[in-house]
Each structure stands twice: as C-alpha cells, then as structure tokens.
Amino acid sequence: MAKDVFLGMDGGGTKTVTVLVDGNSHEIARTVSGSSNVHAVGLAVAEASLREAIRRILAAAGLTAADVTAVGLGMAGAARPEDRRLVRAMLANIAPFRSVIVTHDAEAALVGGVGRRHGVVLIAGTGAIAYGVNARGESRRADGWGYRLGDEGSAHWIGLEGLRAVVRAHDGRGPDTALADRLLSHLGLPSADALVTRVYAGGFGVPQLAALAPLVSEVARSGDPVAQGLLREAGQRLGETVCAVVRGLGMSDRAFEVVLLGGVLRARDLVWETVVAALSEVAPHGRVVEPRHDAAVGAALLAKELGGW
Structure with a gap:
C-alpha cells in the first residue's frame, strides 16, 4: 500500500x-x-x-x-x-x-x-492524573499515584469522602447531610451503623467507591451544602494537580491548550468550575478546549x- x-x-x-x-x-x-x-x-x-x-x-x-x-x-x-x-x-x-x-x-x-504533543491534560475518572509537554518537548506529570497514595479529587476520592461525610454526620462530628439517605439507600443499608460491615467486606473496593461519585454530584445539585463543599474540595485538589504540571514546565506565562477528561469532569459542575478557576489564576493564557x-x-x-x- x-x-x-x-x-x-x-x-x-x-x-x-x-x-x-x-x-x-x-x-x-x-x-x-x-x-x-x-x-x-x-x-x-x-x-x-x-x-x-x-x-x-x-x-x-x-x-x-x-x-x-x-x-x-x-x-x-x-x-x-x-x-x-x-x-x-x-x-x-x-x-x-x-x-x-x-x-x-x-x-x-x-x-x-x-x-499534538504540546499542552496539558487532566484526567479525573476512577483515578486522577495530570500530564503536560511544553514547547521544548519537556514533559511532566502529577498524581496518578493510585488510590492509596494519591488520585485526589478522583471519583474514588469523592465516593470515599461522601461516605466519610455520612459517618461524621452520624457521630455529630459534622453537619447533617442529604448524602446519608442517598448513599445508604443506594447501598441498601438501613443506617450508617451498617457501613462497617459493607465497606470492609470483600468485594467492596475502588470501583464501588468510585460508583458513588455521581450520587454525590446529584445531592450537590439538589443544594446540599456538604456535598457541594466536597465537590469544591475535589476541584481544588485537581486544580493543584494540574497547576503543578503547568508550573513545573514553566508554562504559567505561556499560551497553551488544556483538555479536561474523565467522568468527574464530564458533568461540568462545581468540580469543573473550581479546576478552571485555579487554572485561570495560575496560567491566564492557558485555554481549556474540547478534545479533538x-x-x-x-x-x-x-x-x-x-x-x-
């Protein structure tokens, strides 16, 4: 041919x-x-x-x-x-x-x-990683360390933090939240007391926690302040990740394109907004684009x- x-x-x-x-x-x-x-x-x-x-x-x-x-x-x-x-x-x-x-x-x-091989990508799905290449061809990544060491702001992280908000509310260590009813109902549990058996049982791991992230977003859209705060925190963690790549490659004052990928960012909710705000502050000439x-x-x-x- x-x-x-x-x-x-x-x-x-x-x-x-x-x-x-x-x-x-x-x-x-x-x-x-x-x-x-x-x-x-x-x-x-x-x-x-x-x-x-x-x-x-x-x-x-x-x-x-x-x-x-x-x-x-x-x-x-x-x-x-x-x-x-x-x-x-x-x-x-x-x-x-x-x-x-x-x-x-x-x-x-x-x-x-x-x-092309120039720009920055942030991927936030089950895990989270940012990667970039500058005009000199130098590359850098941040996070992607897996759920034990990193993946901050990922679907797994959001799901886990959602359950932590539920148990904090149950104990009186945190404010009441609609996350309790929504997440416990999804898991088929009568109360937060039943979480220990479910979460620490075999077969409940990263995928199951990541699957809770869309429910946290759903509760946030209904106006729950705890869920909204959790999504903003996820956005801040992801913002730190992508901005570390930008700074590390010396691209803060350069024009470049950024793509934001993965299920966590697809909804364009509070997570997306927080990440874009962090990027705009660190790299005002960086432009978020739709993936080609x-x-x-x-x-x-x-x-x-x-x-x-």
Whole structure:
C-alpha cells in the first residue's frame, strides 16, 4: 500500500480501542475489544486481546501489518521502561510492524485531545492524573499515584469522602447531610451503623467507591451544602494537580491548550468550575478546549509525530 497508515491503540483496564488513521489524520477504521492492560488482566490475556484487536482492525480496513507505517499504543502504567519493553515484546510476537511507539495513557490522551504533543491534560475518572509537554518537548506529570497514595479529587476520592461525610454526620462530628439517605439507600443499608460491615467486606473496593461519585454530584445539585463543599474540595485538589504540571514546565506565562477528561469532569459542575478557576489564576493564557480526538487516535498521531512522518 503506497499511502501512510498509522495504527493507534488505547489499552484500558476494561477495553482496548483501536483505530487506523491515514497520513492526513483522518480515521479509516475503529474497533473495540477486550482489555489489553497487563496490570488488569495478566500477560496472557493482554497479548490475546492485542492480537484480536489488531486482527479485527486490519480486517476492517482490508490491510495487513506490512501496510501499517507505524503503531502507537497508549496504556495505563506504561510510563515505566519495563512495561514499555513488555508491550513491545507482545506486539513483536503478534506482527512484524515497522515502527512501534509505546507510551502511557495520559500522553495518548493529551495528543488526542489537543492534536499534538504540546499542552496539558487532566484526567479525573476512577483515578486522577495530570500530564503536560511544553514547547521544548519537556514533559511532566502529577498524581496518578493510585488510590492509596494519591488520585485526589478522583471519583474514588469523592465516593470515599461522601461516605466519610455520612459517618461524621452520624457521630455529630459534622453537619447533617442529604448524602446519608442517598448513599445508604443506594447501598441498601438501613443506617450508617451498617457501613462497617459493607465497606470492609470483600468485594467492596475502588470501583464501588468510585460508583458513588455521581450520587454525590446529584445531592450537590439538589443544594446540599456538604456535598457541594466536597465537590469544591475535589476541584481544588485537581486544580493543584494540574497547576503543578503547568508550573513545573514553566508554562504559567505561556499560551497553551488544556483538555479536561474523565467522568468527574464530564458533568461540568462545581468540580469543573473550581479546576478552571485555579487554572485561570495560575496560567491566564492557558485555554481549556474540547478534545479533538480520543486517546486511541492520540496514540496513532503520536506514532506519526515521533516517527517523523
């Protein structure tokens, strides 16, 4: 095939999104398959998922591996050299691609969001991380430390703080809040006393806590001051995270684009407003924009950019 074709993959904990784009960055084909994240599903399943994802995307476009100019793969945890080597080895077992770029999911999301490897991305879903690249090509990240050490302002953090507000109110250590009725009802519990058994039982962890975040937002929209304060605090934590990247890269007085991604920021509620206010104060020339593409396209664009095509 004469024309350049770039393959991009966003390897998440629940699914792998794969795309093909042409030399003008126009999408040719897209498929969704199972998780290819080694940390989520293990080496054997991850390699099988990658193999299936590549088979399906090439079949959808009527191409072979030899037709692909370069491959970019963005995967959570792939910031570490050993993880990148592992992913490269898996891809080598699957097909003899000419050029392969492996990076972490935040960089792929940045390039997809702003369309190039320059700017800042803040992702607040189950976890939280900020990542940026300045005009000199220097990169920096903040948070992304996982739920035990970080992920401040994330859905997990909001859900946990929501339950903490419930028990504080129950004890009289904090104000009454409508979060009590809403969260306890969702969990099917008669009172706060039953929380200990549920929360410390097996099977109740990060996903279950993160699932409470939309309920906290719901209660905040109804006017509950405790829930509203919690969302503002989440926004402040996320604002600190993204501003640490901006300052660390010397971008405070520069013009650049910012994309805000993830379920916590999608609602554009008090969390979004607080983050945008913090950014405006630290980087008045930074501009929050709608993401142009997703992380899978970002991985393909990264392969194209770093490969010099």
